Amino acid sequence: xxxxxxxxxxxxxxxxxxxxxxxxxxxxxxxxxxxxxxxxxxxxxxxxxxxxxxxxxxxxxxxxxxxxxxxxxxxxxxxxxxxxxxxxxxxxxxxxxxxxxxxxxxxxxxxxxxxxxxxxxxxxxxxxxxxxxxxxxxxxxxxxxxxxxxxxxxxxxxxxxxxxxxxxxxxxxxxxxxxxxxxxxxxxxxxxxxxxxxxxxxxxxxxxxxxxxxxxxxxxxxxxxxxxxxxxxxxxxxxxxxxxxxxxxxxxxxxxxxxxxxxxxxxxxxxxxxxxxx
Numbered sequence: 001x002x003x004x005x006x007x008x009x010x011x012x013x014x015x016x017x018x019x020x021x022x023x024x025x026x027x028x029x030x031x032x033x034x035x036x037x038x039x040x041x042x043x044x045x046x047x048x049x050x051x052x053x054x055x056x057x058x059x060x061x062x063x064x065x066x067x068x069x070x071x072x073x074x075x076x077x078x079x080x081x082x083x084x085x086x087x088x089x090x091x092x093x094x095x096x097x098x099x100x101x102x103x104x105x106x107x108x109x110x111x112x113x114x115x116x117x118x119x120x121x122x123x124x125x126x127x128x129x130x131x132x133x134x135x136x137x138x139x140x141x142x143x144x145x146x147x148x149x150x151x152x153x154x155x156x157x158x159x160x161x162x163x164x165x166x167x168x169x170x171x172x173x174x175x176x177x178x179x180x181x182x183x184x185x186x187x188x189x190x191x192x193x194x195x196x197x198x199x200x201x202x203x204x205x206x207x208x209x210x211x212x213x214x215x216x217x218x219x220x221x222x223x224x225x226x227x228x229x230x231x232x233x234x235x236x237x238x239x240x241x242x243x244x245x246x247x248x249x250x251x252x253x254x255x256x257x258x259x260x261x262x263x264x265x266x267x268x269x270x271x272x273x274x275x276x277x278x
Contacts, residue, residue, distance in 0.1 A: 001102050002062045005087040006046045010079060011218045012069060013044050018076070019123050020168040022047065024152050025068045027174035031156045033061040036176040038183070041106045042123040043113065044222035048106045050093075052179065062088065099183055104193040113219075114255050115226050118194050125171035129180060130187035139163030139170045215256055220266055227251060237267050245269065246277045253278050 004012075013019045022042045026049070030037055035053040049065070051058050063085040070083040093099045110121035119126055128134060141163055142148035148158035151167055162173040171177075184190050215223070228234050231251075232244055240248060249267055252258050260278060264271045 001091045002049045003089040004046045008045045010082045011044050021072055023168050025065055027169040028154050028156050029061050029065055030174050033057050035061045036179055038180045039103055039106045041109045050102055100193050107194050115223055125175045128171050128175050128177040134172055139165040249277055
C-alpha cells in the first residue's frame with residue numbers, strides 16, 4: 001500500500017474538479033502500468049492506494065500519479081515542490097488479515113476524519129465491493145475516443161466501455177473489485193472489519209502514523225466545505241446568512257472539537273458573537 005505524505009499542510013484536492021482529476025488519474029494509470037487498483041481513498045491533503053502487481057510496476061504507477069497531481073497543483077494553483085513520491089509510506093501486505101485491515105482502514109478514512117460515512121464517501125470505491133446491484137450504477141459513455149481524451153486531458157486510449165459521471169470515471173471501470181472480493185473472502189468479513197473502531201489505531205501504528213488530535217486550518221476548511229455542500233446546500237460559508245453561519249459554527253465545534261479562535265478565523269465570525277453561540 002502507498003500513502004502519500006499524510007502530514008502535508010498544503011491541500012492537494014480543493015474542489016470537486018480536483019477530486020475528479022485525482023480519480024481519473026488513478027484510472028488512466030491502470031492503462032499505462034501493469035497494476036491492479038484494489039482500493040483507494042482521496043483525502044484533501046493525502047491519498048492512499050492499495051495496489052497489486054510487481055513492486056517496480058507499482059512504484060512506477062505511484063510516481064506517475066504523484067507527478068500528474070503535482071502538475072495539476074502547478075497549473076491550477078501555482079503550487080510546486082510539495083508532492084514528493086519519495087516521501088510516501090510504502091507497506092507490503094503480507095497476509096489476509098493485514099489485507100483486510102488495509103481495506104477497512106482506507107474505507108474508514110473519511111469517517112475517522114469526521115467527513116462522511118464509509119459507505120457514501122464519494123472519493124473511495126466502497127460501492128463496488130459485494131454489490132449485487134453494481135450493474136445498476138450507470139454513468140455516461142464518452143461520445144468518442146477523441147472526446148474522452150479531451151475530457152480527461154490524456155493521450156491514452158480510453159476503453160470504449162468506460163463510463164463517467166460528470167467527467168469522473170466510475171469506480172467499477174478501473175477498480176479490480178473481483179480480485180478484491182476473492183482476496184477479502186466475503187461481504188461479512190469486509191463489513192465486520194469496516195465497522196470496527198480499533199482498525200485505525202492498529203493500522204496507524206503499523207504505518208508509524210500518530211493519531212491526530214487537532215485539525216489544521218486547511219483540513220478544517222475541507223470539512224467546512226463538505227458540510228456546506230451536503231447539509232446547507234451552498235458551496236461556501238460566505239453564502240450563508242447569520243443564522244445558518246452560527247449553526248455551521250456550532251456543528252464544527254461539536255464534530256471536530258475546533259476552538260473558538262479557529263472557528264472565528266475560518267468563518268469570519270466575531271469571537272464575542274461566538275461566546276454566546278457556542
